[in-house]
Amino acid sequence: MFRRFKRHLKEGILGVFRHAGLSFSSISAVMITLLLISLFLIITTNLQKVSEKIEGSLKISVLVKYENESEADLKRIREEISKIYGVVNITHHTKEEEYQYYIDTYFEEQKELFKSYEDSNPFHESFMVEIQDARMLEEISVHILGIEGVFDTNYGGVSSRKLVEILNNIRIIGLALVISLCSLAIYLVYNTIKITISARADEIWIMRNVGARNGYVTAPFLVEGVIIGIIGSLIPVLLTIFGYIYLYKQTEGYIISELFSLIQPLPYVIELSLILVGTGILVGFVGSFLSVNKYLRLRR
Amino acid sequence: MIKIENVSKVYKNGTHALNNINLFIKSGEFVYITGSTGSGKSTLIKLLNGEEIPTKGLVEVNKVNVGILKHNKVPLYRRNIGVVFQDYRLLKSKTVYENVAYALEVVDKKPEEIISRVREVLKLVGLNDKANSFPDQLSGGQQQRVAIARAIANKPKILIADEPTGNLDPKMSDEIITLLEKINIEEKTTILMVTHDFIIVKKRPKRTISLEQGHITRDMIFKGVKNV
Numbered sequence: 001m002f003r004r005f006k007r008h009l010k011e012g013i014l015g016v017f018r019h020a021g022l023s024f025s026s027i028s029a030v031m032i033t034l035l036l037i038s039l040f041l042i043i044t045t046n047l048q049k050v051s052e053k054i055e056g057s058l059k060i061s062v063l064v065k066y067e068n069e070s071e072a073d074l075k076r077i078r079e080e081i082s083k084i085y086g087v088v089n090i091t092h093h094t095k096e097e098e099y100q101y102y103i104d105t106y107f108e109e110q111k112e113l114f115k116s117y118e119d120s121n122p123f124h125e126s127f128m129v130e131i132q133d134a135r136m137l138e139e140i141s142v143h144i145l146g147i148e149g150v151f152d153t154n155y156g157g158v159s160s161r162k163l164v165e166i167l168n169n170i171r172i173i174g175l176a177l178v179i180s181l182c183s184l185a186i187y188l189v190y191n192t193i194k195i196t197i198s199a200r201a202d203e204i205w206i207m208r209n210v211g212a213r214n215g216y217v218t219a220p221f222l223v224e225g226v227i228i229g230i231i232g233s234l235i236p237v238l239l240t241i242f243g244y245i246y247l248y249k250q251t252e253g254y255i256i257s258e259l260f261s262l263i264q265p266l267p268y269v270i271e272l273s274l275i276l277v278g279t280g281i282l283v284g285f286v287g288s289f290l291s292v293n294k295y296l297r298l299r300r
Numbered sequence: 301m302i303k304i305e306n307v308s309k310v311y312k313n314g315t316h317a318l319n320n321i322n323l324f325i326k327s328g329e330f331v332y333i334t335g336s337t338g339s340g341k342s343t344l345i346k347l348l349n350g351e352e353i354p355t356k357g358l359v360e361v362n363k364v365n366v367g368i369l370k371h372n373k374v375p376l377y378r379r380n381i382g383v384v385f386q387d388y389r390l391l392k393s394k395t396v397y398e399n400v401a402y403a404l405e406v407v408d409k410k411p412e413e414i415i416s417r418v419r420e421v422l423k424l425v426g427l428n429d430k431a432n433s434f435p436d437q438l439s440g441g442q443q444q445r446v447a448i449a450r451a452i453a454n455k456p457k458i459l460i461a462d463e464p465t466g467n468l469d470p471k472m473s474d475e476i477i478t479l480l481e482k483i484n485i486e487e488k489t490t491i492l493m494v495t496h497d498f499i500i501v502k503k504r505p506k507r508t509i510s511l512e513q514g515h516i517t518r519d520m521i522f523k524g525v526k527n528v
Contacts, residue, residue, distance in 0.1 A: 004408065202391055203402075209349075210454055211379035212406035214372060 012223025030232025068149030189287025225288025233280030307357035382451030441472030
């Protein structure tokens with residue numbers, strides 16, 4: 001068993017070096033593919049984290065009509081909102097609180113100018129409605145607008161929804177790119193193995209004629225494909241580990257603001273590395289498997 | 301041992317390679333198979349080797365119905381059949397010893413078993429002293445001996461020699477036939493030898509099966525003694 005494994009490993013390694021040029025092109029293709037996969041994964045997982053943060057704090061501001069500011073009306077509106085599916089929490093803000101918040105936030109310097117508005121406060125009684133999922137924002141907002149006594153609804157979610165949409169687009173484009181690159185890498189491995197098979201045609205003929213099992217004949221080629229995959233994943237793994245740790249240190253874990261915080265390097269880079277090596281092995285194996293099946297199994 | 305009943309082989313391109321042939325070869329026989337190009341000799345070998353399956357009829361070798369043999373069983377079946385070709389098909393980068401040992405290594409024989417069997421067959425084919433030579437350092441006859449040694453290394457019950465003397469001069473051809481006869485007797489191996497060379501057939505008379513356009517036209521021992 002061990003003797004056989006050693007033989008397959010030796011033949012596989014020899015195969016890689018027998019056609020160094022071709023192997024190099026396959027390894028390069030695997031390498032580029034994995035580098036892009038790594039980049040894609042780093043961007044999407046970090047954006048995912050940001051979008052989760054935003055989604056987690058999605059709120060709708062509900063303004064109540066002036067004529068419905070009675071205790072009874074406010075209670076009724078609150079109850080009706082709370083019945084809507086997807087509503088997690090409702091906080092009431094009085095018009096005085098809103099006025100004060102507005103003044104404090106925007107006109108710190110000219111507070112006196114707004115003193116005159118204290119008696120005729122133009123703000124509405126309002127509710128801050130927290131919801132479960134960003135995708136429900138519009139639906140819930142429309143629903144709330146239908147409640148008697150509701151003047152208007154606002155949600156700052158438009159921009160965050162856009163972010164979610166952008167993230168989805170990045171995912172789709174990235175996935176398409178990764179699939180295309182994986183296919184190209186598989187195709188190059190496929191061709192490398194095809195050449196190895198033709199170079200070893202005599203040995204294959206002898207093996208078949210003296211009754212070597214199919215597995216024995218095919219194993220060295222599969223090993224060769226896997227070795228190409230592993231070698232191809234080395235540089236992307238190193239760049240991912242050291243590059244990400246460097247980026248994290250340089251940015252101190254934040255990009256632009258606290259909202260855009262990066263994922264902690266450990267165990268994140270290790271997980272990414274395992275994905276990269278696994279993908280490399282898979283690409284190499286699939287490429288050689290397809291080649292072996294096409295060129296070795298044609299005949300009985 | 302080899303039973304061929306009503307066998308026909310039609311290839312996908314419509315070529316009728318064999319037409320309803322019947323044949324029985326006993327264990328331990330030495331048989332010549334003759335015929336011109338396209339007569340069906342190669343197809344017959346491929347059917348016996350399990351490389352092709354008959355379109356119709358039964359191909360039975362050592363009680364194994366080759367036509368219904370599953371794909372994964374073919375390698376094991378082939379261990380009972382050795383094949384030698386006109387062009388030797390030796391691995392040029394390996395020595396004589398390694399060429400023969402290779403046939404045993406790939407069927408997972410133990411190292412000690414390989415050493416003793418390789419020595420045994422090299423002695424049998426008379427190439428003990430050439431064990432460390434490379435194929436290019438040998439004459440055509442010697443290379444064919446290596447190919448024969450490799451083919452019988454796994455002790456097959458049948459040895460198919462496809463034009464083994466095709467590239468050799470009469471003297472070397474004679475030596476190869478002598479060797480095949482020796483294997484036939486000493487190893488009790490059934491030998492099927494495909495040949496165009498009627499000088500050999502007449503000089504060393506044995507059962508001769510002639511094929512023409514997919515039919516068996518003659519099955520006899522030369523000197524006019526009819527066998528079937």
